[in-house]
Amino acid sequence: MTGFVMGDHFMEVVPMGEGCSETLFKLIKDKRIISCAACVNPPSQMPAVWDIxxxxxxxxxxxxxxxxxxxIxxxxxDSHQEKEWGQFLNFLQKHNRVAISNFxxxxxxxxxxxEGSKSNLAIVRYKGTASRTSPAGAGVADSDQISAPTSQSQAGEVAMSISNLTQNKYSPEIHCAEVNGDYSCDLSAKASSQLGNYVETVKSFQRNYVTAHPSYLKTLGQAHSSWIFGAVAELVDNARDAKATKLEIAINKFYSKxxxxxxxxxxxxxxxxGMNHADIQRMISFGHGQTEVDDPNHIGMYGIGFKTGTMRLGKDALVLTQTTNSRSxxxxxxxxxxxxxxxxIPIVSYRRVGPSMEVDTDVQNKDAAKLYLKIIKRYSPFDKxxxxxxxxxxxxxxxxxxxxxxxxDEWGSDYSLQWETGIAGGSSFHQGGIFIRSKRTRCRPGQISLSVPLDYCLKSYLEVIFLNPRMKIYVQGALVRSRPLAKSLNKTTVENDTILGKPVQLTLGRSQLEWEQANCGIFLYWHGRLIEAYKRVGSMIHNGDCGRGIIGVADVTKIMDDGNGCVWVHSNKQGFQDCEAYAVLEQWLGEKANEYIDKYVDKIQLRKGNASAKPDHEWVQCDQCRKWRMLSTDFDSKTLPSQWFCYMKPYNGLCDTPEESISSGTITISTKRHGYNTKDPRNSFREREASRSEGISNYASDSEEDDVKVIVKRARARESHARSCKKN
Structure with a gap:
């Protein structure tokens, strides 16, 4: 231990003899310290501050x-406390009084x-007040009479209950009360309060305890037990909610003492x-309610993302956060x-005083800050x-x-995550990355492909995690190139409809990359965040190769809102709850996917020279404003520099210009229909379609028609009727 400072001697219990021990605390009255004192053989762990x-x-x-x-x-x-202690005991003795400290x-x-004794020792009696109806912390003098226990059994129950206070018999609700300039976490129920914060050993301050057994941290991590990238996504969401423009994710080696x-x-x-003290206190606490307002620009809802994410990824986590006037x-x-x-959970907070940061004594005293820093240095690789x-x-x-x-988190004798460090200045083939070591694909109905990089490559997942990516994300020092799915499809179509009285839009198209990997399905976003990927619907479920390369994109934020401040999204944000809205949505997606396949996929087009399905338009994202710009059809996107800005070719524009939307090359199959019967979700969507746009009839006569020939339609399972196949 380097150096001795005030409070260091509180780190250990000082024995008074065989079978005896003492625990120090501060005795205060009207927020003024009378003296430090020690409990001799206390029945359990004692609070660090006794307020008379x-x-x-x-x-x-x-x-x-x-x-x-x-x-005690x-x-x-010091001599001042010696004087105050003597005057305190003399007052009680002279006036036949009893001092009461209420917890x-x-x-x-x-x-x-x-009377007549010159001893400086005082006797402490204690009892429970479960029958009291006054607010927690009210003085006993407020009532004229105090009822005593009616029997030795009842007195024993009182003694047992106070001992049990140290055994997690708490409610998870957290209140903060100011005591002598400190803010202590009073982890108490609304209808009951306990002794407040406890010290395991002798301390001169209060410690930040939460009402949970340490094993609960492992339980929290199980929220992402099936897919570890879900834990990473929770922390990425927090960065986005904090309006970050840049996020760096990396795994590096540090020496652990x-x-x-x-x-x-x-x-x-x-x-x-960043976060101030109140923000970080809320983030690490347990049991606070979810937000009442469904903010479409905010992803966090349940207040558990940080805890479930960090405890899935590792056993220990340290947070450094800074605002304009604080640091924690x-x-x-x-x-x-x-x-x-x-x-x-140790927390040390500082506030800005001029150009520097000093310990924030409004939320803790300096002794607490010193001890918590020592704890952090002892149990982590972090030194000063x-x-x-x-x-x-x-x-x-x-x-x-x-x-x-x-x-x-470990995988056998190694770690669940595998990482590679890239070569500085190297090509895209020499960039680093983070992967799931098992490289297993997630289970999805109807999926036969084993090549799903999104499931085990963090870069691939982060490329599509946001519907409208704005934040720059780096993995192992390499920039993640966002991939706006809805803008990178071939033969794009857009469906607009109303489901259960709420609008929904679906973008469908073909992706050459997904065709090569034998993937297909719908990407469902909520609050602009990917919740489900490659969701097979309609005939895609019954035939593993049906709809190969077909990708759909839909934002279902409004549909998944129940209208009462709750949403039909799992707390781990990796799926939707089983509800009417989701069931109707699934059926609607299946109908629209089947219609798309009927029109454009069943007529297999064999292109000369193995031509690929290029996107209708190519897009590039500005590294300054993060807006997407459409490239001209004759421009080769391979010639773009690694960093591109709006003023460069071929856009030659300004960052202030609004972002373009999908228009040219897009075929709108249908628009919002007012005749939708929300009471009968099984009604056929085909029967309710009024008309299709004229663009569909012209689809077969595009410029590539000379390079294709139409062959017999591919047989696939039908939900509504069977179709027979005839030989030519």
Whole structure:
């Protein structure tokens, strides 16, 4: 241990002899410290601060002799506290009074030494107040009489209940109460309160505890047990919600003094607006409610994404976050809490004072900050130099959030994630990446292809994770080139309809890349975030090769809103709940996919020279404004530089110009129909179609007609009727 500072001696329990121990705390009245004191043989872990809420006459609490108790002795830090302690005991003794310290459902009664005694020891009796109806923290003097336990059995139950306080008998709701300049987490139920924050050993301050057993961290990680990239997506969502313009994801080696070797550490660093103390306290806490308003520009809903994501990826996570006027460090760790009965999450917060950051004494005292920093240094690869290095990433006035995870999830004798470091300045073939080691494809009805890079390559997943990508994402130092699916299809068609009274738009087309990989299906987005990929619908389910290369894109945000502030999306954001809206949506998607296949796929076109299905238009994204620009048909996209801006060829425009929408080359099959019967979702969509646009009839006479010949239609399963095949 380097150097001795005030508070260091609180790190260990000081024995008083065989079978005896003491625990220090601060005794305060009206937010002023009387003295530090020690509990001699307390029945359980004691709160770090005792606030005297009232002082009453001893004859008003006649039942004290029936209550269990223990002793407290002074542990004064200076002569002033020695004087205050003596005056405090003299006052109680002279006026025959009892000091009461109230902790919600429990009260401590501090009795003075016997008359004539020169001892500085005081006796403490304690009882539960479960029958009280006054608010937590109210003084005992508010009532004229206090009922005593009616029997020894009841007194024993009171003693047992206070002991059980250290065994996670809490409600997950969190309240904060100010005590002597500190904000302590009072983890209590609305109808019941407990002793507040606890110290396992002797401390002179309160510690941030949450009402959960440490094993709950492992349970949280199971939300993404089937697909680890779902955990990464949770943290990417948080960066997007923070309005970040840049996100860096990487796995690098760091030396661990605990393991005595280098270990891999996964990091996500963004330049968003960061979090203040209240924000990060909410992020790491448990049990707070979901947002009441369904904000279409916000992905986070349930308040558990950070915890489920980090605990799936690794056992330990450290967060550095900075706003314009604050900085915080939080440590969510399974290693720190191993073997404990209650979960502890250290948080150290700073506030800007002039050009520098100082400990924010409005939310913690300096002793707490020092101890938590020591804990972080002890249980993580971070020392003061590494912390300083990472803080330097923010810059003097920068903002953002950095998340570091280590003790990564394991796959046999290795890690679940596999990573490659790219060559600086190398070609796209020499860029690094992060992969799922098993490289297994996810299970989807009707899927036969084993080549689904999105399932095991992080870059491939991040290319399509957002419907309208705006944030630059780097993986192992290489920029992820976003792929706007709806703008990269061949023979694109757009369907507009109303389902259960809510509008929906589906873009369908053919993708050469997906045809080569034998993939197809619908990509469903919610709040602009990919929820389901390659969802096979209609005849795609019954025939593995039917619809090969056909891709659909739909944003179902409005459909998946139940109208009462809730959404039909799983909390892990990897699927939709089983509900009427989803069932009707599936049927509608199947009908439209079948119609597209009937018109354009069953007539197989064999092109000369193995010509590929090029997109109707090629697009490029500006690295400044992040808008997509349509390239002219005669421009070769392969000649574009690695960094492209709106002023460059062939666009030669301004970033202020609005982004183009899909228009030229798009065939609109149908528009919104008012005759849709929302009460009968099984009605045939074909019977309700009014007409098709004239563009369909001209489709077969496009410029490529000379290069194709029409052969017999491919037989496939039909949902509505069987079709016989005749030999030519």
């Amino acid at each position: 809420t009232s002082i009453v006459r001893k004859d008003k609490v006649r039942f004290l002799s029936t209550l269990p108790g223990f002793s 002795i002074p542990a004064c830090e 919600g459902l429990f009260e401590f009664y501090i009795l003075p030494p016997l 605990i393991a005595c070797k280098e270990i891999p550490m996964l990091s996500l660093i963004d330049d968003g607006h 460090i939080a440590f969510l760790s399974q290693s720190l809490n191993e073997g404990k009965d209650n979960l502890e 130099y590494l912390i300083g290095e990472k803080v330097g990433i923010f810059g003097a006035d920068g903002t953002g959030t950095q998340i570091y995870m280590w003790n990564l």
